[in-house]
Every structure is written in C-alpha cells, then in structure tokens.
Amino acid sequence: MHDYINAKDTELWDVVLDGPYIPTREEYNETDKKKIEKNYKPKKILVCGIGSDEYNKISACETTKEIWDCLKTSHEGTTQVKESKVYMFTTQYENFCIKEGETIHEINSRFTSITNELRWLGEPISPSKQVQKILKVLPKSWESKMNAITEEKDLKVLTMDELIGNLQTVTTLKSSR
Structure with a gap:
C-alpha cells in the first residue's frame, strides 16, 4: 500500500x-x-x-x-506482538540449517521466507549476511564448491540469486553424473 x-x-x-x-x-x-x-x-x-x-x-x-x-x-499486531515475531524469526534465522534431503530450491524458499518476514517487520538482514549464512550452513559435501565461491566471488556484492544459481548448477552437475 x-x-x-x-x-x-x-x-x-x-x-x-x-x-x-x-x-x-x-x-x-x-x-x-x-x-x-x-x-x-x-x-x-x-x-x-x-x-x-x-x-x-x-x-x-x-x-x-x-x-x-x-x-x-x-x-x-501490537508492538508486543511485533517484537515477539521479530524474536521468533530472528531465532529461526540464527538457527537455520539445511534439512536432510532438502533441495537448493527448498532451502532458498524456506530461508527467503524467514528473511522476508524480518524485513517486513523492520529488521532487514543485509544480502551479504544472508549469503554468508547460507555458505555457513552448507553440508561438508559442499565444502569444495563453497571454497570455490568464496575464492572467486566478492561475498560483499554476491547476491542470493547468484549464490543460489551457483549452488543449483552444482546440483545439476552432480545429478547428471
């Protein structure tokens, strides 16, 4: 509005x-x-x-x-309800982890829902912090790709879309082998 x-x-x-x-x-x-x-x-x-x-x-x-x-x-909601929602979504963000068998698309959807809620509640998380969070929660099997991304890309300007695109490319390559 x-x-x-x-x-x-x-x-x-x-x-x-x-x-x-x-x-x-x-x-x-x-x-x-x-x-x-x-x-x-x-x-x-x-x-x-x-x-x-x-x-x-x-x-x-x-x-x-x-x-x-x-x-x-x-x-x-009231200020108290809003503060409660901020606390809840901040906790979800901080404790975010990848679930067993979850696809990159599912990870991105779940993560975006949390960060969007925080933004709508007036508590936005910078894109670079979001990228870093996703890189931190990747499983050990992704370590080589994570290292390649961190070496090749400037994490301060890497967008979530670019990160997710890179991760989906790796998933596609792994599944075609």
Missing part, C-alpha cells in the same frame, strides 16, 4: 500517517481545497485495495490515519 499510494502522489502518504488536513479559517482558498481533496484520495485507495473482511474491520474509521493504524495493527 505504501508504494501504491506514494506512486499516486507522495503527499497522500502524509495524510495516511499524519491525518487529514483541516483548514483553520472559515473561507478556503485554492490551496486549502486541494489539500482537503488529498484527505479523501488515500482513504479511497485504501478502501478499494482491501477485501470485504478487511473492510469490516475499518468501516467505523473516519480518517485515513485511523484506517491505516487499524490495518497495521490487524496485520502486524
């Missing part, structure tokens, strides 16, 4: 976060009228962008800020 509303008009996001513009004088000038219009646009975008279940949660909200706060709490 953040990106969608900002793409429409960056001032609309201010209305979402700060609440509506309310003119202080009785007669509105043209600037006041435009600002008042901007009070309604993000509300319309939010309401049109949600389903009927979500609408029932926010139908009593009067301002865009109230709607946003309600949706945010509904999806992220």
